[in-house]
Amino acid sequence: MYQDLGRNQANYTPLSPLSFLRKAATVHPQRLAVVHGERRLNWAQVQARCRRLASALQRMGVAEGDTVAALLPNTPAMIELHFAPAMLGAVLNALNTRLDAETLAFMLDHGEAKVVFVDREFSPVMKRALALCRQAPQVIDVDDAAIEEGEFLGEIEYEALLETGDPTFAYGLPGDEWNAIALNYTSGTTGDPKGVVYHHRGAYLNAVANIIDWGMPPHPVYLWTLPMFHCNGWCFPWTMAAVAGTQVCLRRFDRKQVLELMRTHGVTHYCGAPVVHAALAAAPEELKQGLAGVKGQVAGAAPPAAVLEEMERMGVEITHVYGLTEVYGPASICQPKPEWAQLPIDERAELNSRQGVACLLQEDMQVLDPDTLQPVPWDGASVGEIMFRGNITMKGYLKNPRATDAAFSGGWFRTGDLAVVYADGNVKIRDRSKDVIISGGENISSLEVEDVLCRHPSVLAAAVVARPDPKWGETPCAFVELKDELDLSPDAALAHCRQNLAGFKVPKRFVFGPLPRTATGKVQKFALRDAARALTDAE
């Protein structure tokens, strides 16, 4: 008898972050939404601009299911692109501004972008990428006041485009909350980048999860130290609409500027890779005044005890989170327990380095035997693979059913990260099974770097591993085995990599010699990791 009662317009609404924008603009129209240099936008203005943008995109031919790409730093245009394409049912593909032209061209082609928004700073690399594209998208230039050079590539500038749009454009919600809202390419670890697809349901729930897991009050002030091209800025553009907060834009991380913006605008929250927090902690004393009460989130690795201690002294509260692009950014949280407060800083830093437990609205994170899918014992020693399950998990990889099936095999999303579980249920990563190097918050596929090295005529084999780095967390370290009779200088190897890789992927160290191998001929990466760790900085 309960089954008779069906859905209707009154009792069912597709979950979508668009609802948060409408609410912010309706309930808090005059509240400050965006700060960028001298510019100020309130929530009514942001909504009107998003409507204009959606309307203009529609006139350009963008429709439901189309991809809208963007190569932008953290500017107002990037915030607005988190809403406007979604108003049409289109999908935002935020591109990593640190990538090379070849990779960008691959993504534009693979994602079938109809339009791409380009900041002038990145027009040189985009120009090369467009030349490489099989089917180049229409280009909208974004002429940010902070930038005075860089070629215009398209026919119309962002603000001029907005002028052509209708500020009262009527937008609804997606017909189905399962519809795609964003496409985010991971650097992947094997071959081509994979296009991770997010849906409205997950974006909505993760936006809400951010509020709860971080205990965000209404109207916080969020500083954009985290690039929005990383997992849509961990969904914070949508969270900030939900809490009708203020977003302070930032084109690039600059320690002095960040600390000034924090003080000037009363920043309450920011996120970033370990290097971001370490840089702030290392700033001169006079720059670090007036930050008490600020909250930071760190992912990629936990800050070392010294950084944590200095942050505490500054009054900044750091939360360690863990996730991947496939789970919309952070999906687990290391929630400090009240009883930790009594412990010495080293112990607290150690406890805080755990990846923790699944976020409230992510159904589950478990460490399972990858073959049997049985949970490992909670003994802090038995190693298994971290797997996620829940609504804050990607739809799948775009046009890549094989990778999608593999990632979801057994009914769990397999992270590839190996971990143990402590007796209290908290997870701690022990190793990565996929050889990813995380440098300054960016994932680097060791296989990609190895491929480039192996393409050099002198190289027989190459193995690239992470080397701990006080600034970047990790940097790639290359072990190169040369062909008989041939030679290669470190400088020549460096030049070859620079020519073929995005800057952050270029190995910082090269070591030449035969590679250690197992009996079956497999390179013993663990031995190389030890060797990399043992290299002195002067060497």
Added chain:
Amino acid sequence: MYQDLGRNQANYTPLSPLSFLRKAATVHPQRLAVVHGERRLNWAQVQARCRRLASALQRMGVAEGDTVAALLPNTPAMIELHFAPAMLGAVLNALNTRLDAETLAFMLDHGEAKVVFVDREFSPVMKRALALCRQAPQVIDVDDAAIEEGEFLGEIEYEALLETGDPTFAYGLPGDEWNAIALNYTSGTTGDPKGVVYHHRGAYLNAVANIIDWGMPPHPVYLWTLPMFHCNGWCFPWTMAAVAGTQVCLRRFDRKQVLELMRTHGVTHYCGAPVVHAALAAAPEELKQGLAGVKGQVAGAAPPAAVLEEMERMGVEITHVYGLTEVYGPASICQPKPEWAQLPIDERAELNSRQGVACLLQEDMQVLDPDTLQPVPWDGASVGEIMFRGNITMKGYLKNPRATDAAFSGGWFRTGDLAVVYADGNVKIRDRSKDVIISGGENISSLEVEDVLCRHPSVLAAAVVARPDPKWGETPCAFVELKDELDLSPDAALAHCRQNLAGFKVPKRFVFGPLPRTATGKVQKFALRDAARALTDAE
């Protein structure tokens, strides 16, 4: 191309509050979950008891889509019933302990309850109700240690039933988040009570909304001053699992006991009708110490300035919310703005009396012209009907398609409450179109009371309206027109009502004489409301 990526076990989980119980028991197994007198249960124990209960219910024949009723005060059994039937896909029907046997019998029959849980205190009325039922459910007696009398009606007691259940019973989530989780009868206003059906999706989202809208930290301590039979305690049994908090049980409101429990257990949050807060504010000074930081929610009406002022002095922060059974309890919130802090208490009380704006996760609340469905101007004067839309809205009324269609007509849930909207978008109720009297947090249908009065042989016509009451908010006031030549004393009218109505519905005042009518013969209730208001307390 985005449509190819479908749901699977890894990336889709039906939204259900059962997930919160599993998480609380897994992540916080040892944390205190329930306090009741001398009893203490942690979250691992609560989950194990719910599993036992589900398993025992299954053995009794309860299956998906069946109704499990409960006539219980706020005891541990009532908390556990918010999870155990759901584990089987069954539906909890929490019955109002203040109802009469006839009404209870109607609900048991209409809801087709298979089992009913009865606290000994209420076994007399349940015994009469069961005798009236067309098809009486199986009875489980709950023998709470705090109660020493009251007949056992069934064959097994609650704790003995749990003993028969399996503490490792494997429970999953509902096959569809749209499935029913709870049935709550409203007193309605015309004819029979209506059975409001909640689904797992709405229960999950409202449990989350409670955390956000009230800014609840992890592990709060919640005191059960609000009956769980009201909209499932506004979904707080599920919220408390989500935040792994502590629930302090309370059989009945007793001011002294409430204030003692608050101090003893460090209560942080409680909810209730205006009368609850007024009673606390009026307590002797020595009982009110040590409450600073406590947060209360009030629905039904905003507290008067004097109560608000006294609460502020005590350090208790009161939030005014508004809702109805059909929207899972409160669905709008009057969020104080920072700038109000400077205003005098009278102005703040006036601002705080507004019903506010829709909760974050409820899609929309608007004041619309009931005919055209156009929004009224935001001028603080134009009156329209409050309507809701969103996921925290009932599936519909059980076995009542006519009432369901009427409630949802035009794609909005129509509350029947008339209101204005201020320039800032905040809603304020002006009048109720459905003649509901809210007394001590209970809805009383004036029509039901009128019906009873009209059944007396001496009565020609009767009209019942709300009379403002300092303690109860409102009380029913009856205007009775007698038949020619016949007489009826106030005492006889009172006795007649007491015999035929639940105690809280019995009019506190009777006025005899001809009723004022319009030209078309309609009783002018507004005139009677004025007359009721004008009655002096001594009269």
